[in-house]
Amino acid sequence: MPFLSTTIGQIVATFLVSMVPIIELRGAIPIGVGYGLPYWVAVVVSVIGNIVPVPFIILFIRKIFMLMRKWSEKLDTLVTKLEKRAESKSDVVQKYAFWGLFILVAIPLPGTGAWTGALVAAMLDMRLKRAFPAIALGVIAAATIVTFVTYGADKLFF
DSSP states (O other): OTGGGSHHHHHHHHHHHHTSTTTHHHHHHHHHHHHTOOHHHHHHHHHHHHHTHHHHHHHHHHHHHHHHHHHOHHHHHHHHHHHHHHHHHHHHHHHHHHHHHHHHHHSOSTTOSHHHHHHHHHHTTOOHHHHHHHHHHHHHHHHHHHHHHHHHHHHHHO
């Protein structure tokens, strides 16, 4: 693929992968570095790409879920599953508010991340101006953890 052989193509691909639910920056950082991007470029691009969907999820997911429920029974089942998943993650957020949301997003494990954090925030009717900073800081923390675990401090600094 000629586009992926260019630096711009590699940055765009890393950015797009970081926006995908479940994969998010946990997959985008190693992919970006695998393309040959410097660590810092892969991390910055992945963080930005992972944060981009957050405001849209917080602001519009409930309306989208309503439409999905009306369109088909299968989509209704999917929405119910997603809402239950968000509800199961909401205890920490309800208990610790800002820091709970930060922790939920910062721990780079399956079922956590910016998408889940934004979904939980939307389900709990958190305002964007309150939820976004916690999610953004959580994304930065997750990127730091993923980078150190994947590449080690010795390779990054020495």
